[in-house]
Amino acid sequence: MDRLIEILEDIQPDADYETCTTLIDDHILGSLQIISLVAEIEDEFDISIPTVEIKPENFNSAQALWEMIQRLEDE
Amino acid sequence: MGSYISIAYLLFFLPITVFVYIVMPKKVKPFVLLTASVVFAYLISNFYIAYLVITTVSVYVAALLMEKSKQKCRDALPAAENREEKKAIKRRYASKQRLIVVLVIILNIGILSVLKYSQFFVTNINSIIRLFDSGYKIPLPKFAACIGISFYTLQAVSYVHDVYKDKIKADKNFGRLALFMSFFPIIMEGPICRYSDTAMALWEGKRIDYKNFTFGLQRIAFGIMKKVVAADRLNIIVTAIFREFEYRNFDGGIVFLGAVLYTIELYMEFSGTIDVVIGTAEIFGIKIPENFRQPFFSKSITEFWQRWHITLGTWFRDYIFYPVTMSKGMKKLTKTCRKKLGRDYGPMPASIIAFFCVWACNGLWHGAGWEFIMFGMYHFVLISLGSLILPLSNKVLPRLHIDRNKLPYRIFTILRTCILVCLGEMLFNARGAKEAIKMVKVLFTKFTFKSFFNGSIFTIGMDRFDYIVLLCMVAIVFAVGLMKEKGISPREWLAGKHIVLRWSVYLGMLLVIILFGAYGTGYIPINPIYANF
Structure with missing residues (x-):
């Protein structure tokens, strides 16, 4: 989780990833940041994120992202 | 029908x-x-x-x-x-x-x-x-x-x-x-x-319950008002400016007026119809997605397309933009570019390629003609430039002590977006790509406000009364939009008011439709623009 927060802070520093649950709804992460984020997460965690997983509920908070990563690691 | x-x-x-x-x-x-x-x-x-x-x-x-x-x-x-x-x-x-x-x-x-x-x-x-x-x-x-x-x-x-x-x-x-x-x-x-x-x-x-039924009817009435009072009233002047601009030798001021009026006409017609559509579904208790979210409050072209024809935009995002940017080759490109170009510009090459695919399809979806492809490419260039400039402006604006959140800057960005949108709609409504280029040329080489002061603007299809009615309608739509921007639902707000005020508004809407609708001689109702796409 710490590594994920580091990645998020590198991509978009202006957010509190411990508490924010509206990263997509409040346009804190735009499409360009999502493209970077997916590339970084895939590299770091050695997973492949399919396009169907790119939905607000998976990207709205660091916790939701972490749960998606763990789910994809198990598959 | x-x-x-x-x-x-x-x-x-x-x-x-x-x-x-x-x-x-x-x-x-x-x-x-x-x-x-x-x-x-x-x-x-x-x-x-x-x-x-x-x-x-x-x-x-x-x-x-x-x-x-x-x-x-x-x-x-x-x-x-x-x-x-x-x-x-x-x-x-x-x-x-x-x-x-x-x-x-x-x-x-x-x-x-x-x-x-x-x-x-x-x-x-x-x-x-x-x-x-x-x-x-x-x-x-x-x-x-x-x-x-x-x-x-x-x-x-x-x-x-x-x-x-x-x-x-x-x-x-x-x-x-x-x-x-x-x-x-x-x-x-x-x-x-x-x-x-x-x-x-x-x-x-x-x-069908009472609330859905009445809310649905109110939404339908508002949509009819937008269409018959504003869009139909604008039909003759917009048609005249766009179809006869060369023959009648209109100056740049009139061409600009045409671009603005066509944008208003398109919004009133399309969003008015969508109000009727959503209101109809609401009567049956069915919630269908909104297609507009006060687009003329947008501070950038990217934001405009998140508020205008929303369901088309999200369709292109989900079925073209992300599949292109998330393809194996593009992911590899993003990773390489992030290492070489850094955090801000790394994802740009892949997203610009995807923007191109989206806007080529968006232009073609609207119609089979070079003017529609031009319209798509116009927005592709604006959105790509916007993405490229954003990291730079994020650094420059604080140094110039300009606060993005302050009202004057917000008004400036909203006006800038509105003007760019109107120019795009001008390309969209031109009679072909050649005509669109001629209109742009007239706009920049023969621009003058003379026609606004010598009475010419009252001779092209709308008289002084029509302009006053149009301005009132735009003001009503603006006020409703402003309420929504502040998170207030106009219909819920009205439902909480005294019965006399409530019914005065309902009857007022009906009266406006009957008295100020553009019917009869001198008016030609506009055909549904988006039904032809």
Whole structure:
């Protein structure tokens, strides 16, 4: 989780990833940041994120992202 | 029945459907909606409704075949002895499913392309042949399409794609899928719905309750007001400026006025129709997605497209932008570019390629003509430039002590966006690419405000009274938009007021429609613009 927060802070520093649950709804992460984020997460965690997983509920908070990563690691 | 804002629809078709829906038992209600939708589709498209039937049957069968293949795959997996064998089984079934989804998408996009783009394609081939002076000319194909084909085809593609990607299950109930594809309020001009959001609610057969009924009627009345008071009033002046601008030698000021008025006309017509559409669905207790969210409050072109024709934008985002940027090659490009260009510019090359695909498709979706491709490319350039400039402006603005959140800067960005949008709509409404270029030339070389002061603007199709009515209508729409921007629902707000005020507003709306609607001699009602796309 710490590594994920580091990645998020590198991509978009202006957010509190411990508490924010509206990263997509409040346009804190735009499409360009999502493209970077997916590339970084895939590299770091050695997973492949399919396009169907790119939905607000998976990207709205660091916790939701972490749960998606763990789910994809198990598959 | 050529439009939702017509006597035939509002005084006959809709009330009859609502009445039959109310009296029928719950189980029959979905069939009432399905029958009404088939009758409506037949009334607007005649026998060309066959295209809608082909699309519905093809996606129904394709989705079931994919579901069957997925089930076979699940049944075969337990027999696999190791991980590799499991992967091989998954790959085998996935390739079958891919073949099915590709074939059905090719079939449906193929039908749309042949009906909509074959004339444009042949005209361009003939232009190339003419360059070689061969004298040969391919005869122009003549096809008539089912009205709303551009909307329901996108719904069909999203349905099979989502089944293929396991986002939804294939629907075994043909009636439910057919109703999702043909629901009468959305068939002509959208919004483009997703199966996962609307199909189940449509088939539920909800009871019509008082709140939904009255809220639906209010939304319909507001939509009619926008269309008949503003859009229809603007039709003659907009047509005159755009169709006769060369012959009448209009100056740049008039061309700019035409661009602004056409943008207002388009918004009032399209959002007004969508109000009627959403209001109709609301009567039946069905929530369909909003297509507009105060687009003229946008501070950038990117934001504008998140607020204007929202369902088309999200369709392109989900089915073109992300699949392109998330393809293996593009992900690799992003990773390489992030290392070389850094955090801000790393994702740009992949997203600019995806923006190009989205805007080429968006332009072509709106029509078969170079002016539409120009319109798409205009927005592609603006959005790409906006993305490229943003990291720079993020650094420069604080140094200049400019606060993005302060009102003057926000007003500046809103006005800048509105002007850019109006120029884009001017390209969109021009009679062709050559005419569009001429209009841009006049705008920048012959710009003057003379026509505004010598009375010329009152001689092109709108007199002083028309301008005053238009301004009042724009002010009402602006006030409603402002309330929504502040998070207030105008209808909920009104519902909490005293009965006298409430009914004064309802009757006032009716009076405005009757007294200030652009009817009779001197006016020509506008045809539904988006129904032709």
